[in-house]
Amino acid sequence: MIVPGMGHAMDEGNTGSGTGEAPRLPSLNGARLTVRADAGPTIGTGHVMRGLALALGWLRAGGNAQLASHQLPDALRRRAEAGGVAVHPLPDPRETVWLDDNDLVAVDGWTFDEEFLATLAASRAPLLMVDDTAARTWVPGAFVVNHNVYAETEHYAGRTDAAVLAGPRYALLRPEFARPVPARKHPLVARRLLLLLGGADPAGVSATVLAAAQWAREAEPGLAEIRLVVGAANPALARLQSAAGSDRGIEVLHDVQDMVSLMDEADMVVSASGSTVLELASRGAPMLLGALVPEEIAPARRMDALGAAQMLGPFADLDADSLGASILGLARDPARRAAMSEIAGTLVDGHGVARVIAQVAPSVLALRP
Structure with a gap:
């Protein structure tokens, strides 16, 4: 045409x-x-x-x-x-x-x-x-x-x-995202939470998102595991490791080579809404999406409209309490996570x-x- x-x-x-x-x-x-x-x-x-x-x-x-x-x-x-x-x-x-x-x-x-x-x-x-x-x-x-x-x-x-x-x-x-997707389970309470804030996180929102996840975990003991991926160009690795402290339920990862396995193992994900959205969709991962830059508003809005994710808005406008409440809401809603996963998996x-x-x-x- x-x-x-x-x-x-x-x-x-x-x-x-x-x-x-x-x-x-x-x-x-x-x-x-x-x-x-x-x-x-x-x-x-x-x-x-x-x-x-x-x-x-x-x-x-x-x-x-x-x-x-x-x-x-x-x-x-x-x-x-x-x-x-x-x-x-x-x-x-x-x-x-x-x-x-x-x-x-x-x-x-x-x-x-x-x-x-x-x-x-x-x-x-x-x-x-x-x-x-x-x-x-x-x-x-x-x-x-x-x-x-x-x-x-x-x-x-x-x-x-x-x-x-x-x-x-x-x-x-990348080629690994074409791998077959394992059958995804949706437990009554999400157990594994993955945090993805881009390769650089220039605004430094990872600390706020991590604090929100910790708040949600304290409110819901079933949310047992939090994994924060710190991107290859993010200079705040040491500070984020310090924020996680000695809590064995929090893992701070850097320069991850096998992102597909992390996505497949997660029951839900909080992510910036750049190209990572398409990676997560290919794995059928339930998503909460925020924007690090204005260009990320449109993908998050569209995914929300499709029912494939929940849009949070710009991360700069969120505090740990409001974000934590959004995390807790999705963690306790297996039906909504299942619906997100099914729709997202049809996109990529x-x-x-x-x-x-x-x-x-x-x-x-x-x-x-």
Whole structure:
């Protein structure tokens, strides 16, 4: 389907359910992908993690992949290299020496300006833009991916000539999120609570959320286990470990490698509503969602409207008492947790990267000798 003035919608139903069969991929025959994305205490780690998901899928399809990044945290560098993704450190974020000799360039980040993006779009390789807000006046490139639950192709009307891949069927998740989901039980009182506040938590809300969880646990002894994941770019690890103290019912985890198992083991989750929402949906996890930044309001609102989560609002507007009451309410409501889990599981199936690669592969392979 081609819609004049708004790019191309790559297939019908691209904003509906994110579940279905994974596409069969052609061999990429060594085609070269460079992902340009940054991470840090201010912008978090989500841009890089989505880029790594695409890069890992690219490798599985027979291509080569590298990550070009400015001031990449060591934990993310190690993760990339362990997956076979080469890392190209950038002393200057505007450096483009990495741009040569690519078959596809993928860019993820809201800090890249129009001039920089125009330079990338003018290169030999097709440009794939990963976007969340459809707020740019013009989105350059050959492809745009917006995998959010609220994303619609129509959001890009008059803003791009690119092919638009919109909605959670194109969720850029790492391969492990396509693993079969174990049968989820919903006990009368949730026993295991998982806290996920993003890769950086620049506003420092993790301490408030942890205090709220501790309050809920004191009010409901059945809520026996609290796990707080401290992201790779979060500098507050020591303070949060101190806040947890010697309480054996609280575990503070850092630089987690197996996030899927943590999500599968949790009876409920309090999370920031960035890309983690799609990861949790793929596991059918009941969610309380707050926003660390304004861009996270829309995903939380949409998940709430679908019945797949409860929206808390901006974390900055919440105190430990009100958040604790929300935690306690969901912990004591197995029927609502079960309904959330069922709905969330219909949204994302973990095959989004394969769908993106299937759409871009013909353009990429046409460049190969």
